[in-house]
């Protein structure tokens with residue numbers, strides 16, 4: 001079993017570290033945030049992620065998983081160093097590599113000879129080559145090993161991935177990294193650095209494009225009387241299309257799709273390629289978010305009065321507390337004006353959100369619905385389905401329900417007395 005350092009204890013780093021310890025490796029996870037490290041040492045998980053607490057605590061108990069402040073303290077003795085650092089977007093869609101480069105800079109001199117620097121962060125094509133130049137060490141190998149986990153299912157995705165991509169120049173380095181995953185049953189794809197980096201960006205841009213296509217067809221369904229659920233089931237049976245990622249929504253978002261699509265578009269611009277399909281996908285998603293907001297606004301009374309919007313769901317998807325680039329927030333931003341008061345309930349959010357301080361947070365969905373002119377479902381939390389919707393309707397001012405995730409059935413909601421608006425249904 002190998003000695004491994006993981007740099008960055010966020011969604012990817014913590015999952016990577018805990019899962020590698022679960023596979024039997026000796027893992028030290030480092031972060032720069034002292035409070036985060038101290039909480040992790042006590043076995044407290046800093047964000048919502050199913051199953052993560054169990055494997056982190058099992059790792060701590062078996063002494064296979066440790067947490068330290070500062071990358072140097074993790075890397076000194078390790079043979080493998082996983083970089084799981086933030087790569088947020090710049091204003092022009094390019095990737096801010098400053099955290100990433102600072103992390104590499106911090107450890108480049110102390111990495112033991114013959115160890116391997118493995119990048120799991122999502123980065124523009126060419127980054128592995130740049131790191132290789134930056135570290136100026138001929139006794140080390142750089143490997144690109146992009147991570148495909150999805151928040152809300154991160155542990156499962158890590159331990160049961162659809163594929164493991166390993167981009168390397170030195171084949172022996174790729175083999176050594178592949179061995180770390182030898183207990184995982186998944187195809188291993190050995191590629192160049194550039195291909196590995198492009199695979200990751202392409203996967204997310206493709207999924208974003210698929211979702212935009214579904215959202216566009218949902219709008220077409222509304223205009224033609226077709227039902228998106230039937231249409232998507234009808235195409236999903238075709239194995240060339242596949243049945244996943246066919247649900248419409250308020251617009252796609254989250255910590256990966258927007259930044260990775262923009263990053264890929266930027267990579268294309270940089271090499272002089274007009275990737276208008278992707279550029280247009282990004283633009284269409286913005287339009288779809290606006291269209292969703294217009295749909296909500298249209299349910300509100302026209303008279304010059306204060307209206308109440310009750311929003312259920314703020315996170316970018318169910319199963320996480322991650323608000324980064326949440327489409328729920330993007331939709332609500334369009335609805336902030338002098339006449340609208342907006343209250344929101346989300347099972348993972350208890351305090352006001354700095355991106356939208358105008359939105360008042362409720363911790364009870366029924367209280368949130370009181371005197372509302374409309375309820376808007378923005379995140380597909382399954383437990384919304386267990387709420388007593390007849391009770392909800394009784395406390396509202398007007399029975400409008402905008403279900404941007406198609407969580408409920410129109411007929412059932414209409415039977416209760418709601419005026420139901422879904423997406424493409």
Ligand SMILES: NC(=O)c1ccc[n+]([C@@H]2O[C@H](COP(=O)([O-])OP(=O)(O)OC[C@H]3O[C@@H](n4cnc5c(N)ncnc54)[C@H](O)[C@@H]3O)[C@@H](O)[C@H]2O)c1
Nearest residue numbers: 008009010011012031032084085086087103121122147151
């Ligand atoms: N979140 C996802 O679903 C997901 C999935 C696949 C890939 N990715 C990619 O993985 C990377 C990490 O994403 P994330 O969501 O885990 O980010 P995150 O923001 O949740 O975590 C990053 C962590 O790195 C720490 N950090 C920053 N600088 C550091 C340093 N110098 N030394 C030690 N720790 C440092 C931060 O304190 C933070 O805890 C990004 O490139 C992202 O695009 C994310």
